[in-house]
Structure formats: C-alpha cells, structure tokens
Amino acid sequence: MSGRWWKLAARNLGRHRRRTVLTGSIVVIGFIATTMTAGFVSQTFTGLRDVTVKGLGGEIRLVDPRAAGKTDDEAAAFLLESWEAVARGAAKDPAVVQAMPRLSFFGLVVKGDRSAGYLGTGTDPAMEQRASSLVEAVGEGKFLADPEADEVMLGTGLSKAIGAKAGDLVTVMTTTPDGALNAVDAPVAAILRYPIKELDDRLLYMPYRPASRLLKAEGKASSVVLLLKPGADAAEVAGRIAESLKRDGRPVVARTWLETATFYRQVKLLYVSIFFFMGLILATVVILATANTMTMSVFERTREIGTLLAIGMERGAVRALFLREGMLMALGGSVLGAILSLLLRAALNASGIELPPPPGGTHGAPLHVDFIPLAYLAGFVMMTSTLLLASWWPARRAARLDPVEAIAHV
Amino acid sequence: MTEPLLSAERLTRVYRLGEEAVVGVQEATFSVEAGEFAVLAGPSGSGKTTLLNLLGLLDTPDSGRLLFEGRDASSLDETSRARLRREKLGFVFQAHQLIPVLSAEENVAFALWLRELPEQQCRSRARQALRDVGLEGLESRRPGALSGGQRQRVAVARALVGEPALILADEPTASLDSATSERLLDLFVELHRSRRVAFLFSSHDPRIIGRARRRIDLIDGRIVSDVTVSPAGTIPTAAPPSGSGREGTPS
Structure with missing residues (x-):
C-alpha cells in the first residue's frame, strides 16, 4: 500500500533535479568520507598495533x-x-x-x-x-x-x-x-x-x-x-x-599488550576524537543542506500541500510524505556513496602509494584502505538519521499549514 | 422528511487584521439538500469563498453550527474532519491544483489512495472518472501536458471519483476562457443530472449563476437572498428579501 507514497516521494525529488543532485552529492560525499576515513583509520590502527606488539615482542607479558x-x-x-x-x-x-x-x-x-x-x-x-x-x-x-x-x-x-x-x-x-x-x-x-x-x-x-x-x-x-x-x-x-x-x-601476572601500550591507547583515542569531530562537521553540513532543500520544497509546494489537506489527506500523512523524501535521499545517497567508496578504495589500494611509518614505526607501508562493513552500516545509519532530522522541521511545518491559507498562497 | 445534506446555523467567521476585525461571514443560515445545484453569488470580498471554506470543513466558524447529514460537524477533531472531507466531499478549486509529478490518472486516483483502497480499484475508478469528464486517452499525461480546460476536468474527475455527496467548487471557471468555461459548465450540468450529486459553487460568473437551480447571494458576509429558480433555469429579476432561510420558488 505504501509503495505509492514512496513512488510519489521519489517523483517529488525529481521535480528539482539540480537541487536534489546537489543535496544528494553532499550525502554521497559524506558517506564516502565516513567509510574511507574508517578504512584508513582501521589500517592505521592495525599498523600501530603491529608496531606496538612487535615492540613488546609479543601480545602477552608474564611477570612475577x-x-x-x-x-x-x-x-x-x-x-x-x-x-x-x-x-x-x-x-x-x-x-x-x-x-x-x-x-x-x-x-x-x-x-x-x-x-x-x-x-x-x-x-x-x-x-x-x-x-x-x-x-x-x-x-x-x-x-x-x-x-x-x-x-x-x-x-x-x-x-x-x-x-x-x-x-x-x-x-x-x-x-x-x-x-x-x-x-x-x-x-x-x-x-x-x-x-x-x-x-x-x-x-x-x-x-x-x-x-x-x-x-x-x-x-x-x-x-x-x-x-x-x-x-x-x-x-x-x-x-x-x-x-x-x-x-x-x-x-604469574599476565598483562596484554593493550594494557601496557599507553602510547597506542593515546593515539587511538586521538584518532577516534578526530573521526568523531569530522563526523560531527559532516552531519552539520548534511543537515543544513538538506534542511534548506526541504524548506524550499515545502515553500514552493505550499498550495499543493493545502490542496492535499483540503481533499482529506491527514496531517501525519503530509509529514510522512516529506520524511519519505528525506529517507529516499539518504538511501539513494548511501547506495551511490557505497558504490563509489568501494571503487575509490580499490583504486587507492591498487595505486601503490607509500605512506610514512605509523607513530613509533620504522618503515612506511603501502596505502591500504580496509573494508569495514560496520562503517558502511554506520554511514547509512548516520545519513538516514541526519536526513530524517533535517527533514523533520520542514515536514512538520508542511503538516501544520492551514489549508485555507495554503491554497491561497501565491 | 429527510435530513438536509448540509445545514449552516448562524455561521460567523471574523478575521483579525491587526487591531481591526473583518467580518468574513455573518450569521449565515441555510441548508443544502442532496442533489442540489446551487451557487453562492456575490461581488469580490462578499464572503463566498469564506463560506465555502466553512462548509467544506477547511475553516472553523467563530460561532454557529454546521450539521452534515444531521450530525454536528463543527465540533469534530482534525482527523474526523479530514475523513469527512475525503469521504463525503469533493473539491474543485479556482486553479486546478493538480500534483504536477502525477499523471492525470494518478491525480484522480490520489483521492482514493487517501482512502487506502487497493491500487487496482483506484486505477479503474480513476480511468472511469476521466472517461466521465471526457478525457479518455489522456490518462497518462501529466498536468503540464494538458490544456487549462483539461486540467480543470481532471480536477473535476478527482472530486467525483470518490462519489461524494457534495462537490464544492470555488470559482471553477475563473482561470478559463469563455468557450472552455461553457464546456466545463456543460459537464457540471451533465454530471449533476446523471449522478444526482449536489454541487455548490461560489462564483460571480454569470454563466454559472445562470445555470444554477438555486442562487444564494452574499454581500459583506451576509446572505441577502436565497432563491430557487424555476426548472427552466431563469432567475427572477426581483430579488426576494434577505433572510436566514430559503425563500422558496419565486413567483
């Protein structure tokens, strides 16, 4: 039953292709940035872990x-x-x-x-x-x-x-x-x-x-x-x-490499903080861009929304229509972002670019971006929740329009 | 004796423009029977659209009561009003107000989608409604590929497809040329005859007023006359005195 509403939401996104493409590009870039950064950071952690374990001579130390x-x-x-x-x-x-x-x-x-x-x-x-x-x-x-x-x-x-x-x-x-x-x-x-x-x-x-x-x-x-x-x-x-x-x-007391590797923990915390901060900036950019697109869309379709309300569409359904548009943009952007991310990862891994040694390392290593399925899932969840959040206020505004004023809107 | 389809009892709507109170409709009392073909007439600013919005449950009166099939509709909550609009009423607006990304058939079917009917049923009924308004063969066209008259016919089909008891049409010919308006009016008359659906127009277009079986005149938000014309469709030259109810067939 709801297939018709998704179809309508998809067509509504196609009304202003350029605007949808621009906003969608931000979602795609956000998704690529999330997954690629996660893959790169994962590789760095792996390298750092190897350096740390090799520096200790093994993963576990037994002491008196x-x-x-x-x-x-x-x-x-x-x-x-x-x-x-x-x-x-x-x-x-x-x-x-x-x-x-x-x-x-x-x-x-x-x-x-x-x-x-x-x-x-x-x-x-x-x-x-x-x-x-x-x-x-x-x-x-x-x-x-x-x-x-x-x-x-x-x-x-x-x-x-x-x-x-x-x-x-x-x-x-x-x-x-x-x-x-x-x-x-x-x-x-x-x-x-x-x-x-x-x-x-x-x-x-x-x-x-x-x-x-x-x-x-x-x-x-x-x-x-x-x-x-x-x-x-x-x-x-x-x-x-x-x-x-x-x-x-x-x-004996058995201590793992992680318990003794203060440097590793500090570097990891630093990277995670950077990753989180970057994610926050990305989410903000996506929210602003999407909210702007949705707000413009609601404004341009004010008369139409008034008509929908007049012919009996309930306010919740109007809100859901706009939220569906946000969801579709998130889904489309994530799918395209995932495809491009996999292609970019393959190209970078095949490029043979040499990286400087990780902190504490003696030798550099070829650039390798790990495939982290969880990052792809996280990217999708992040984009979807961000776009839903960004669409919420414009959708709410649309649903609260007075049909009489909306129909008379010029 | 059967209940009127719609009864307005002393409906009043006042707007606030800053400090000033503007009367949209004042103590309007009248009723619409099933199968009527009536027009709210009057100059611009007389309160026709405001009254139509009140009758269509799009707006809420400041005082007075609105009964729909004998039940008080003025105190219904938002959801019940929306249900009543989609199940009992049809709307035709001045501009066609179609959804540009949907085809003619989908625009008509939209009214049934709101009732969550099966897609097959929505589609077949929409096609039939389009045939009824003379748009067979144009089902897949989007509004952008239709003429003004065709778009307005799609809007009429959308209003009709749910088999409402009453169709409210606000200045339906205002954006059409006179030939197209005439054809649209012919369609309204034909649909009224064949389906016995009640029509209530708001218009100052003499062509609509001339074809209406009943004419309710408004000035400054007040009903000043309510006249049922002869079956031949002529309107009396002398307006009866204003009142709160129907004046009956003029002599």
Missing part, C-alpha cells in the same frame, strides 16, 4: 606477581624464578606460538676511557627475530645469532656516546641482584637505529644466557613474552594462562 604494578627499576629485583617452567606451562595453550624470556638490567657500558649508562635486555636471539621488529632496526653489523655468545647490540645514540661501532669490543658492567659488581667484555654485533631517540641513546641487547650469567641470575627472567597465533584474543588467552599457571603452583 611481586613485580606487577611496579616501575621497571623496582620490578628489576623481582624475577620469575624458573622462566623455562613458566614458558613450558604457557606454551601448552594452543594459542601460543612461542614463549620468550626477557631479562632487564642496567649499568654502564665502557669503551676505552668513555662510558655511558644503558638499559639492557637479555633475550633469545632467534625468538626475538621472529617476534619483534628489532631486526629491521639493524643499521650496521648483524643481528645477534649465537644464544651463548657474549655479544651486544647498541642503540645508535649509545654507540656514539662511547665511540663504538660494529666489531668493537666493549665492557658491559652491571650490579647483580645481590649488589655485587660484575662485568663482561663483549664485541658489538650490531648498531640499531631505534625510532625513539630517548631509548636509542640507552639501548643495549645481548643474548639471554650471557646476560643471566652477567647478572648471576641463571634460569631467572624479568618476564616471559608470549607470541600468539593471528586472531587470538589476547585478553582471553592471558586469563586462561594465568589461571593454568596458578593451578600449576607458578602464579
């Missing part, structure tokens, strides 16, 4: 319960007693790809008569290569290879501070948990170009075993970092593993 909530300096005293047992327990979970030890320490690195403070990390070279982006940061020399070898990788800033280059011999000094001083001579395997300067000035990596010997903490680790299979829910796996290890008598 005593170290939880402490600063790195404070936590350094609380090591996991048997990291291998913890790793074995965690690796039983089907979502875990690998469990890697990390040993944090600090002290002085010396070359000749020059020394500088460092923040050291003992790690498994093979697992580190697999899980993190550190290998991409090697600027000079080669990544750590032998898990037993006394060798180090230094940040560029740190290497400059002591005048070391790849192949040079340096002395790594530290204090053991018991308070004793210990040192080891180690050749520089590689110089790293780390993207964050503050870390680049202090960064030192060495294999886990020599690091644990240096600290006199064999078998112990500051943390065990878990790399998960793609698509695994980190929070769910973390809860499962913490529970399982607790049952095994090895309580």
Whole structure:
C-alpha cells in the first residue's frame, strides 16, 4: 500500500533535479568520507598495533606477581624464578606460538676511557627475530645469532656516546641482584637505529644466557613474552594462562599488550576524537543542506500541500510524505556513496602509494584502505538519521499549514 | 422528511487584521439538500469563498453550527474532519491544483489512495472518472501536458471519483476562457443530472449563476437572498428579501 507514497516521494525529488543532485552529492560525499576515513583509520590502527606488539615482542607479558604494578627499576629485583617452567606451562595453550624470556638490567657500558649508562635486555636471539621488529632496526653489523655468545647490540645514540661501532669490543658492567659488581667484555654485533631517540641513546641487547650469567641470575627472567597465533584474543588467552599457571603452583601476572601500550591507547583515542569531530562537521553540513532543500520544497509546494489537506489527506500523512523524501535521499545517497567508496578504495589500494611509518614505526607501508562493513552500516545509519532530522522541521511545518491559507498562497 | 445534506446555523467567521476585525461571514443560515445545484453569488470580498471554506470543513466558524447529514460537524477533531472531507466531499478549486509529478490518472486516483483502497480499484475508478469528464486517452499525461480546460476536468474527475455527496467548487471557471468555461459548465450540468450529486459553487460568473437551480447571494458576509429558480433555469429579476432561510420558488 505504501509503495505509492514512496513512488510519489521519489517523483517529488525529481521535480528539482539540480537541487536534489546537489543535496544528494553532499550525502554521497559524506558517506564516502565516513567509510574511507574508517578504512584508513582501521589500517592505521592495525599498523600501530603491529608496531606496538612487535615492540613488546609479543601480545602477552608474564611477570612475577611481586613485580606487577611496579616501575621497571623496582620490578628489576623481582624475577620469575624458573622462566623455562613458566614458558613450558604457557606454551601448552594452543594459542601460543612461542614463549620468550626477557631479562632487564642496567649499568654502564665502557669503551676505552668513555662510558655511558644503558638499559639492557637479555633475550633469545632467534625468538626475538621472529617476534619483534628489532631486526629491521639493524643499521650496521648483524643481528645477534649465537644464544651463548657474549655479544651486544647498541642503540645508535649509545654507540656514539662511547665511540663504538660494529666489531668493537666493549665492557658491559652491571650490579647483580645481590649488589655485587660484575662485568663482561663483549664485541658489538650490531648498531640499531631505534625510532625513539630517548631509548636509542640507552639501548643495549645481548643474548639471554650471557646476560643471566652477567647478572648471576641463571634460569631467572624479568618476564616471559608470549607470541600468539593471528586472531587470538589476547585478553582471553592471558586469563586462561594465568589461571593454568596458578593451578600449576607458578602464579604469574599476565598483562596484554593493550594494557601496557599507553602510547597506542593515546593515539587511538586521538584518532577516534578526530573521526568523531569530522563526523560531527559532516552531519552539520548534511543537515543544513538538506534542511534548506526541504524548506524550499515545502515553500514552493505550499498550495499543493493545502490542496492535499483540503481533499482529506491527514496531517501525519503530509509529514510522512516529506520524511519519505528525506529517507529516499539518504538511501539513494548511501547506495551511490557505497558504490563509489568501494571503487575509490580499490583504486587507492591498487595505486601503490607509500605512506610514512605509523607513530613509533620504522618503515612506511603501502596505502591500504580496509573494508569495514560496520562503517558502511554506520554511514547509512548516520545519513538516514541526519536526513530524517533535517527533514523533520520542514515536514512538520508542511503538516501544520492551514489549508485555507495554503491554497491561497501565491 | 429527510435530513438536509448540509445545514449552516448562524455561521460567523471574523478575521483579525491587526487591531481591526473583518467580518468574513455573518450569521449565515441555510441548508443544502442532496442533489442540489446551487451557487453562492456575490461581488469580490462578499464572503463566498469564506463560506465555502466553512462548509467544506477547511475553516472553523467563530460561532454557529454546521450539521452534515444531521450530525454536528463543527465540533469534530482534525482527523474526523479530514475523513469527512475525503469521504463525503469533493473539491474543485479556482486553479486546478493538480500534483504536477502525477499523471492525470494518478491525480484522480490520489483521492482514493487517501482512502487506502487497493491500487487496482483506484486505477479503474480513476480511468472511469476521466472517461466521465471526457478525457479518455489522456490518462497518462501529466498536468503540464494538458490544456487549462483539461486540467480543470481532471480536477473535476478527482472530486467525483470518490462519489461524494457534495462537490464544492470555488470559482471553477475563473482561470478559463469563455468557450472552455461553457464546456466545463456543460459537464457540471451533465454530471449533476446523471449522478444526482449536489454541487455548490461560489462564483460571480454569470454563466454559472445562470445555470444554477438555486442562487444564494452574499454581500459583506451576509446572505441577502436565497432563491430557487424555476426548472427552466431563469432567475427572477426581483430579488426576494434577505433572510436566514430559503425563500422558496419565486413567483
């Protein structure tokens, strides 16, 4: 029954084609902007997530319960007693790809008569290569290879501070948990170009075993970092593993990458705020343009509205007629916007445009706009609700016209 | 004795123009029987259209009562008035007032769409109404592709299609040339004869007044005469005294 009213609404939109096309274009552009921005932001989040997870070496970090909530300096005293047992327990979970030890320490690195403070990390070279982006940061020399070898990788800033280059011999000094001083001579395997300067000035990596010997903490680790299979829910796996290890008598605190990635959360919040603000501006533009079109339409059709009321059309039906016109414009604009958005996305993804690295990243990536079905749905809902809102007042005005005055309108 | 189709009892409508009160209609009392062919006559500004709007439930009187088929219609709510208009009344306006984006057939069917009748029924009745007004073959044309007279015939078909008890026509020939007006009047007379539908015109066009079976004269919002003319259609030269009711057939 209502098909005839939709048909009439569609024909009414065709009365002033140019005006309808102009208003419809705003809807189309709004829809494209919404879906493309969502796709681009999604890609940025994915890139940022990868950078963050690779920076941490995995999605989940297991630490001793005593170290939880402490600063790195404070936590350094609380090591996991048997990291291998913890790793074995965690690796039983089907979502875990690998469990890697990390040993944090600090002290002085010396070359000749020059020394500088460092923040050291003992790690498994093979697992580190697999899980993190550190290998991409090697600027000079080669990544750590032998898990037993006394060798180090230094940040560029740190290497400059002591005048070391790849192949040079340096002395790594530290204090053991018991308070004793210990040192080891180690050749520089590689110089790293780390993207964050503050870390680049202090960064030192060495294999886990020599690091644990240096600290006199064999078998112990500051943390065990878990790399998960793609698509695994980190929070769910973390809860499962913490529970399982607790049952095994090895309580740990399992923290996901998201809990520790303050930078990621801040960047995401910033992007979401920008996206929301942009959406607000878009909605305002669409509302103003549509309200203007509808108001003009009501004004031009005043006599006709008077006639409709006179021959017995109820006020609610008059209002519904104008709202249908708004709905149709939203629907048409959204469908066309979706088609154009998909075409534009395909063209951009095929263009090979290179983007700068995401915040904290070292390498750029080709432009890729993700397909987010939810964004298309959101775009449709946003356009429809916006146009309904914009049409409401003109439609209400039309429905409240006095038929006698409306028929006499010139 | 049957109820009149429409009874106006001391209908008064006063407009406010700033501080000034302008009387549109004053204490109009008369009735319209089923099947009548009457005209509200008078000079411009005499209150013809205002009275027609009151009778058509498009406007509300400041005082007085309007009875439609014996029921008080002046106190009906907005929805009931709209229902009464679409089910019992037909309207023909000075300008055709058709919807430009609909074809002639759809414009006529529109009156039935408002009653939510099935599409097939709306269409077939609309085509029949167009045949009745002599527009067979022009069903698919939009108003823009019709002449002034044809458009007004479509408007008449729209008024007729719902089989109303009364058609109210406000200056229906005002925007037409005299030949077209004559043909339209012939159509009104023919429809009145064949369908026995009541017509009430408001007009100062002598051609309409000359064909009406009853003439109600207004001056300054007051009914000054109400005359039923002879079946031959002649109008008496002497107007009867003004009154609140029908004066009867003049001598």
